[in-house]
Amino acid sequence: MESMRGYKWLILSLGWLIYFSFGLINTAIAPLVAPVRGDLGLTYTQMGVISGTWQLMYIVTAQPLGLLIDHIGVYKSLLLGSVLISASSLLRGFVSGFWDLFAAVALFGFGGPLVSIGTPKLVSVWFSGEERGTASGINASGSALGSMAALALTSSIVYPVLGGWRRVFIGYGTLGIFISIIWGLLGRRPPQRNPGEVVKTGRAQPRLGSVFKLLKYRNVWVIVGMGVAAFLTTHALKNWLPLVLELKGMSPARAGYATSLMALSGIMGSLAIPRSSYMVKSRRLLISAIFFISGVSILMIGYGGGLLLWAGLLITGFLVRSLTPLLLLTLMEMPEVGSEYMGSVGGLYFSLGEIGGFLGPFMMGYIKDITGSFLYGFIALALITEASIIALKLMRNQE
Secondary structure, eight states, X not given: OHHHHHHHHHHHHHHHHHHHHHHHHHHTXXXXXXXXXXXXXXXXXXXXXXXXXXXXXXXXXXXXXXXXXXXXXXXXXXXXXXXXXXXXXXXXXXXXXXXHHHHHHHHHHHHHHHHHTHHHHHHHHHOOTHHHHHHHHHHHHHHHHHHHHHHHHIIIXXXXXXXXXXXXXXXXXXXXXXXXXXXXXXXXXXXXXXXXXXXXXXXXXXXXXXXXXXTTOHHHHHHHHHHHHHHHHHHHHHHHXXXXXXXXXXXXXXXXXXXXXXXXXXXXXXXXXXXXXXXXXXXXXXXXXXXXXXXXXXXXXXXXXXXXXXXXXXXXXXXXXXXXXXXXXXXXXXXXXXXXXXXXXXXXXXXXXXXHHHHHHHHHHXXXXXXXXXXXXXXXXXXXXXXXXXXXXXXXXXX
């Protein structure tokens, strides 16, 4: 038993590495837009399509792949997902035009859900009680740190050292394959459960009818709706914040520093809040408080300057980034979901959530076009965030 207690943290570490490569490969294209566009002769519109391809694929693939995760288990799901996202990066190094690059990035939309849904299911299978909250936060930090590494290191270190954007993608893909091999060798061992427990391998045999029954539960839909709002806010800020800060008078370098600081604050929130959710009387009250304070802090970014702006960045990062691990933790602890159907419900969460992920940046850009100011976009984000609290009133007996 002592060996198993240590081994589950090793399993979490391996899952963290896979989620790190997810964030690294997912974000790597952003700092390489200029050389990729120049070499391939792409328009800005085409690059915009490329950047949003994986999100649109998620909307279509997340739900069926969530069902697949429940069917084949965590080990095979994460192995397949890790190989696919690595292949997506490797293929980007050999593209010759728009459609080749589109297909390579679209492949990420098939592997990505297996990772972003599979790692929370890993947490639900291997951990319970307060440790589950800690593990959820650690898991979420993997993708965030991968994204930070891509933004901080790609242009400044990796691109100059490797000597070209194609080699960067090939290098990141090779790293992903190496992580896949490690998982393949060490991730197979199933968790040991109490005799009375159903799940022994993280695998269920869900029939579609059984999964659809989960959709009748109001609490599931409320949390999924919260996820849509969280994705909308997160993606809107991630895509537009550097430009917004530059328009507020920051240099590009200082705007990048501020955005990275906000991301670092988000990692701290992801680590702290899911675990601390076991210390409060009502998780619903905690989620309500996070949405309420986030709405205020978003307005601080939109309106503020100086200390008010920096405080808004830190508070928003700390709270908004913690929402997805906290909401997924809430889902996996619903008795009607549990670890058996976490893949299926996680698929629903990410499938609908990425609709918000697509609409958030679009909404901010559209409001800027029609009003000439980003301020009204921040007001809209704050109103959506505050309105989400009303939906939480519909939850039944969820502590």
